[in-house]
Amino acid sequence: MDQRTVAAADQLGKVYGTGQAAVTALAGVSARFQRGEFTAVMGPSGSGKSTFLHCLAGLDTPTSGKAWIGGVDLGSLTEAKLTRLRREKIGFVFQSFNLLPTLTAWENIVLPLSLAGVRPDTAWTEQVIDAVGLADRLGHRPSELSGGQQQRVACARALVSRPEIIAADEPTGNLDSRTGAQILGLFQMCARQWGQTVVMVTHDPIAAGYADRVLFLADGRLVDEMARPTADRVLDRMRRFDAQAVH
Amino acid sequence: MFRMAIRSILAVKVRFLLPLVAVTLGVAFVSGSLLYGASVQATLDRTQPDFAVQVSPRVITTPVPASLVSQLRGVPGVGEVRPVAEGRAFILDKNGSLVGPPVLAGGVNYDGHHRLVGGQEPASSDQIAIDDWTAKRTGYQVGDQFRVVVGGTARQVRLVGIFTAPDDARVAQGGTLTAFDEATARNLFAKSPDSYTAVNLTTAPGTSEGTLAANVSAVLSRDFVADTATEMTKPGSDNKLTEILLVFAGVALFASVFLVANTFTMLSAARAREHALLRAVGAERRYVLRMVLTEAVVLGVVATVLGYLLGIGGAALLSSLFSVTDGPPVELRVFGVGPVLAALGVGVGVTVLAAYVPARRAGSIPPIAALRTGLPPSGKSLRRRNITGLVVTGLGALATVAGLSTQDLIYFGAPLLLIGLIILTPLFGVWLTALLRRPMTRLAGVRGTLAVENTRRNPRRTGVTASALMIGLSICAAVTVPIASVAAQDAQRADTGDRADIRVTGIDFAEIGPDTAAQIAQLPDVAAVTPYVPVNIQFGRDWLNAAGVNAATIGDFLSLHVQAGSLDRLADGIAVSSTEANRHNWTVGSVVPGNLPLPVVAIFDAPDGFRYEALVDQSRAPAGESPSTILVRAAPGKTDSLKADIQRTLDNPTLVVRTRAEYVEAAGGELDTVLNVLYALLSISVLIGALAVVNTMTMSTMERIREIGLLRAVGLARRQVGTILRLESVIIAVLGAVAGLVAGCVVGAVAVRSQGGIPIVMPWDRLGLFVVVTAAIGILAALWPAWKAARIPILQAVHTDTD
């Protein structure tokens, strides 16, 4: 594995259940993610995108294959080390349910830092909060925020500890195009200026257009890869999927 | 961490309310018991005896002669020698009723030892002085005339002095002290003008209590003993009372453990995704564990503070409930290092202990759980738990049954049995609901099905909830069965002893006047009278417990089966029981040796409950000896009017006059008071069990807001929502009640059996009542949740994010 590779998947497989009820969510996906690279993962619903992201980021354990982060095989880590790795090297944005309801927006954002016992870097934190446009909502509880605002708080949380890898599962799913663009711009900046590796699952070709490359999953397999995508090319590629699916 | 814990407690404050109440009650019970115990101890500590050694006769009827007093003056190491003539003297208040607890009615000779605060010392046989507390509560003043009962006879006396006796144990505990002049006191209590009942000695400077006691013992004859003050004030029954209270407090706390554990389990389930999210963003297991435990600590501290305050009130309640009822007010000790530490340990300890398992489970949640929708699966299968439960129950049952022969094993077996059953309650719940599914469906349609399925949904939770109730009820049953059995036997004994229509006894073993029987015999409508005067016949090391009776009428009262001889000649001899006759090889005509040599005239089989081994004529009893009981037969149909006649004639509140029906009932009912006190103590545990049901119902309703909304959306009426919840909570409550009562009955029955000779009586009426009460608890427990659930607007319910 070369110096620039931050994370890698090696024939990742995941089967839910056993016997008759077994569902193959991932059927051997290999990919590398380099420092400063912004990757979008796309594919039809149920194709295994979320599962792939979870296994890659050490949230879930694959049933076959390996996931590497920073040259370490996640399968070889103890629970405690894996926890530390998640805290220090990975920032997550989930598809839903991202925030602790009892904490304010601000507390949710700095949660990974509080857990690590680190003081937030004020300048960077302010920059992140400005970017997600939440400066005036910091004292509110998640229940007092809209779905999109909650999602932006989650993004801010993923960014605030400046993790090496940012894993986001449909972060812009609930957002209007302007706010979505703000967040995607932020991810882009993270990758380009700060050298963070961003992996983002999305259904939106426009969102994928912000990425450096797109991985296409279907039925748990990596079926295609596109470098320097644009929204139009992605849309085009996806139409071909649909066409295949029809036949 | 603490801020976060407080925040998350406040966020779900309603759910912490009931566990808080439960732990608060438990802490209050513990600290109340300790504070009360400390206060009583302090009161008793104040009443140190004012002597170092007391010389008293071995048998209380032996007088202490003046010669012994002068002999004691010469013993080395003796300081002051204070001969006393003490006994029982009952003061009657302005309404003619007794003042203070009868067992603590003391009479003494006035020797200037107690300081007069008013009037002068008594100087003649119709003058008395009383303690100031009694003067205060009766309102008697120097110069007043009233009656005092001594030796079973009421005397008219004049109050001439009031003294203060704060260090007298009787007065401190609510009793009375009546002082007579020396000659009168000696006549009354020592039964002879120149004897005493005891001699109190102080030590000369430089002599220890023990040395003095040894010196004194050296000069005493076999008839007298010397006790040191320390020996006489060994920790009394009040310490035991504190211990008993603490046991019940422990039971209450044990029940609250389940409530707290259930709350934390349910909260952890509800917040599983929050915890998983924390784990996903890098929180360690320990962090989540500590977070949940911190909540428990905060809860425990709050409960401790509230519980301690409540405990102060509880101690006040206890002190008005027990012992020092009528005494000079006990100073309640509000703070003590011991009680405060115990409250803190118990309050925080119990919550943390109860929260530990749920907290660990919360910590071990996988981060991926944050991403799953729906509630996390309810947990592992019950197999391991059931096997453990069966083993523990089996061992407990074995040890309990082994208690039949080795009684101590029951103390080990009973808790083990209870714990085993607690482990098994989820299984019982599954069984019970499997049984109930069809009948409930037939009874209440789909509502019945839903109620049963809801209780089955999480057998552990149902089991833990039922356990909280089970604990209190099992102990209720375990105390009720023995007490009911003993009470039934008492009643039976009172019934078979004799054929008296009316029985006269002294209140709390107060003396009956020697002439009382003769007085009663004068009344019209009296068919026969006999006293039972205790007569102790000693020969060598052995003795006979004999009764002096009216030889002419005893045959009317006792249906003794006479084996040999005849009771007709009792006036000339002694009748002995067949047991004693066999033991000593006596036949009719043999002379019973000892202090009362009499020929055996009859040998009888004593009926059940007849406690005398021999009968003699009352004239054989020592002069002035008072009867323990007087039996009366009335002319046919005159029992009630005769009873009223006797009461009027005797006019003495220290005598209890009861008809046959009354004394049988009283004998069976004596233990009712004990039982009621025990129920009062156990009610706290049952209350906590009831709160556990409310708690579970409330929380599971909150979890199911969506479901309920859906049901409402498809047409379930509000009232019907209530029906489902009510049925569900009644099932849980009855599960706890039945399991607890069965366990308690087994333990209680074994306890009775191991005593031997007492037939087991199952108090079905009470047991049935317990089940009805728990069913009612179930219905009440669903009130609040049903009210809440019915008020959820349909749309909100469907939209509420319970994930």
Ligand SMILES: Nc1ncnc2c1ncn2[C@@H]1O[C@H](COP(=O)(O)OP(=O)(O)OP(=O)(O)O)[C@@H](O)[C@H]1O
């Ligand atoms: N916990 C689970 N148990 C069983 N099957 C699961 C589980 N989680 C996911 N699956 C299955 O695995 C497959 C892949 O799921 P995954 O969530 O990765 O899809 P996805 O590509 O993220 O879909 P979407 O775009 O709808 O979010 C699906 O068929 C899904 O049903």
Ligand SMILES: [Mg+2]
């Ligand atoms: Mg997905």
